Amino acid sequence: MMGVDYYVTLEINRTVTDAIIKQSYRRLALKYHPSTNKSPGALEKFHQLAEAYDVLSDPSKKAIYDKFGEEGLKGGIPPEFGAAGAWTSGYVYHGNPAKTFQLFFGGDNPFADFHSKDVDEMAVRLNGVQQQGKGRAVKTQDPPIERDLHLSLDDLFHGCTKKIKISRRVMNEDGYTSSIRDKILTIVVKPGWNEGTRITFPQEGDQGPNSIPADIIFIVRQKSHPCFVRQKNDLVYKAQIALEMALTGFSVDVETLGGRLLNIPINDIVHPQYNKVVTGEGMPLSQDPSRRGNLIIVFDTQFPQKLSAERKRVIKQALAS
Template sequence: MLYDQVTPRPNVWKANISAIQECATKTGCYRRLALHYHPCCAQPGEDFNECFSAISEAYDVLSDLKKKAIYDRFGEEGLKGGAPINSEWTKPYEEMDSQVEHNFGGLNGRGRPHQDPPIEREMSLTLEEIYNGCTKKMKISRRIMNEDGHTSSIKDKILSLTVFPGWYEGTRITFPKEGDQGPNTIPADIVFILRDHPHKHFKREGTDLIFTSSVPLGQALLGCIVDVPTLDGRLLHVPITEIIHPNYEKVVPGEGMPLPDNPEKKGDLRIRFNIQFPKKLSGDQKLSIERAFFG
């Protein structure tokens, strides 16, 4: 019976059946019942969904004279069988959802669960680790709710993070819902942000590697060979046959960082130069330079 549907199970909610039926058509009483048995107000171990749906359904019918008349005459099957109903009342629980959220959203953790903002942590990696790819183990401490649903404890957890070759600085790796647990709270996401650890030889610009070589003025003018240790353990011997001027840059294709979306391909190695000028010249050196440049 529809009137019985608004009656919560006595062994769970201990509601007064006659009281519910008596005031089922009264808006004030409906609001009071719906607020009390709204799913958002359930305590741990309680399930108000079925009861709340029954209360809403009963009020939807009993508060509408046409629906109530059809129900009184034809019963529940009359409502389901397509008897003509013209009513403006639809889904009373939508209004109640809004009211419950307003009334209980911030009361001692009751109301709809909310998620804390992401927890961001920077993770410094060497260029070798980014060039070759690696797996990092990150230890976190997080608050875990105990089985009683009220107390909590702090426990450590190891997060395994796989870094793929060539990832850009600023890449964000998200571990969903690994933050602290709390009553009526969705744990925050933990986000690790990749940062380049300073390197003694290189810095990177996009997928290119920048290497700076110091050369004396004589080699800058006459040419030289620059040795470049690579991030995967090789040693490149790069011949420089052009005159090295202050803005000169030697590009070695394919010796930069792997492309994140296709690690088989790589950016370029760009060799820049720090030209070392002599602090003084002997007379013979000055004469030699004069003959070389001025005939």
């Protein structure tokens, strides 16, 4: 069996009765209780004993553990082994060994006067929580989970709604066990959002008995577009033209992301540093979608590979005048 061996922890074998399990836990829990045992490792051992007893004293948990080990117990077992053809919920120990100890001994608890502050300090050391105020402890939040949200330039131009399914561990009503459940997160993409925009869903990560769920953060990543390159709020469009067009004038057709066909006349000489700026035909501004950046047309002038002597003469004559 892989993982933790609860039988070894309680110093018993697999064939013992429930009475022996209780007897062993009683003996070892008293031996390693942090109020009397200050030796290194005693506190961790006390925690391990409580979890082992919590599993082996429960017939259903013990049966799953005996057959599938710690991995099956905590991860859940597949439908073919679970009741009613469902995947069983994974086991999560509540993480409070003092609670297990007190429930076991009840009114006969030999450490009934054990100070509550010491119990809190033990929880701090075992479960990673931080103290807040005198004798109190609060949970810490898991680190945020970041995921990329890949969007097309059309999505960012028009805005859209994206629905993303996540699977996360959710605590059951008993407060100790958990199960995996799906949830749909809805992201309303606003026109003009930029690369790197962050959308936060607070505390939508895995739930646990001893921590606050992590925030899930989606980060906008812009996909490339076959016609346009985005530069902040501007859109850059590259047009290929012949040398003749660059020198004599022409018009260029551009279909915008909004579906309009622009016919833009170019009457200037198109030199290597030349570009044409069309005002208000770029991306919407995220702060005010009624306003837009510019469309910038740049030109890739195609030169002829060869010229005849006659054509060279004609061009020299034309340029010399």
